[in-house]
Amino acid sequence: MHPVSGSITLHSSLCTFSSDKPSSSSSSSSRSTNNLSVASKPKTLLQNHPLYTPINAKLSIQFKEKILCLEILGIDAGKALSQNLELHAATMESIHSIISFLLSKGIHQKDLPRIFGMCPKILTSNIKTDLNPVFDFLLQELNVPDHSFRRVVKKNPRLLTSSVMDQLKPALFYLKRLGFKDLEALAYQDSILLVSNVEGTLIPKLKYLESLGFSKDEARIMVLRCPSLFTFSIENNFQPKFEYFSVEMGGKLEELKEFPQYFAFSLEKRIKPRHLEVVQSGIQLPLSVMLKSTDEAFVELINQVGG
Known part of the structure; x- marks a missing residue:
């Protein structure tokens, strides 16, 4: 496994944990193995923090330390605590053990804000x-x-x-x-x-493609060519884009079968304006060429073919 290099101090000595019970030798050994630097509570620094105003007097010392630790790590503590209620009861020692484990797997300390910010649940895994x-x-x-x-x-x-x-x-x-x-x-x-649900997400996307007129095999090949089709919303992506394609563009299913990436382009920012320019120029372009070309290449293409 990727070793944790050096002794890791979590951004600040504020981000520590403590216990009312004396640390056992095995516990000390475990923390040493994880290369975490454990400092004593810097009570003076903590008491100077805004969390220690009379408004927040009801918050326990341990809870305030937890909030500070999360914030020091670059995590939005309020968001994390609201999205993961189990975090309220989690000890600093358990949070440190999660961090130490991830570091031992090669995750960098600078990655933690994004990882925990996206998935606060990891902190209590x-x-x-x-x-x-x-x-x-x-x-x-x-x-x-x-x-x-x-x-x-x-x-x-x-x-x-x-x-x-x-x-x-x-x-x-x-x-x-x-x-x-x-x-x-x-x-x-x-x-x-x-991480997408098979019954609730993946299968319905295939079923929708089939409802447009594609065979099961054609729909399967489309998602193999463009896996992101599985990530698009039926209501917000597939439906409006297919309606524009079939009604305004007069497109054929064969074109989408050959270029399923059509659904990956923005309807308002790419598909509509490009299509209108093509219509105004009186030329015909393959769907892939119309959408995949850079702005400069598209303008040059319009001028060359239209001229």
């Missing part, structure tokens, strides 16, 4: 039953080497809050059945598909 299985899944099922864990987790922190048995494995099994064979792409680019 169980290392043995929640987090370790996810890293085992990455290693064993997706062939992600331990030195690449950081890249995968940074791309999609939601992996760490997903159940391996109830979510990740079923999604991977379904995607493989559809024809997704590139495990590297699933790990590093399209991991959002692994």
Whole structure:
């Protein structure tokens, strides 16, 4: 596993934990192993913080320290505490153990604000039953080497809050059945598909494509060519874009079958203005050329063909 280099002090000596009970030798050894630098409570500094105003007098010392620790780490404490109610009762020692574990997996300290900001639930996860299985899944099922864990987790922190048995494995099994064979792409680019619900998200998108007139196999090939189709909203993406394509553009299903990436472009900022320019120029362009060209290339193309 990727070692934690050096002694880690979490941005400030304010971000510490303490216990009313004397530390056992095994506990001291554990903290030493995790390379966390534990300091005593800097009570003077804490009492000078705005949290120690009379308005917040009802907050316990431990709770105020927790808020300070989260803020020092770059995490919006209010958001984290509101989105993860279990965090209210979590001890500083348990939070430190989560941080130490992630660092041991190659995650960098500078990554923590984004990871915890997106998924505050991680702060109260169980290392043995929640987090370790996810890293085992990455290693064993997706062939992600331990030195690449950081890249995968940074791309999609939601992996760490997903159940391996109830979510990740079923999604991977379904995607493989559809024809997704590139495990590297699933790990590093399209991991959002692994945290998408099969019954509630993936299957309905395929069913919708079929409802447009595509066969099951055609719909399957479309998502294989453009996996992001699985991430688009039916109401906010597919429906308005297909309506414009079929009504205003008079497009044929064959064009979308060949270029499913159409749904990935902005209707208002890309599709409509490009289409209107093409119509005004009186020329015909393949859907892919019309949308994929850079602004400069598109203007030049319009001028060349139209002229």
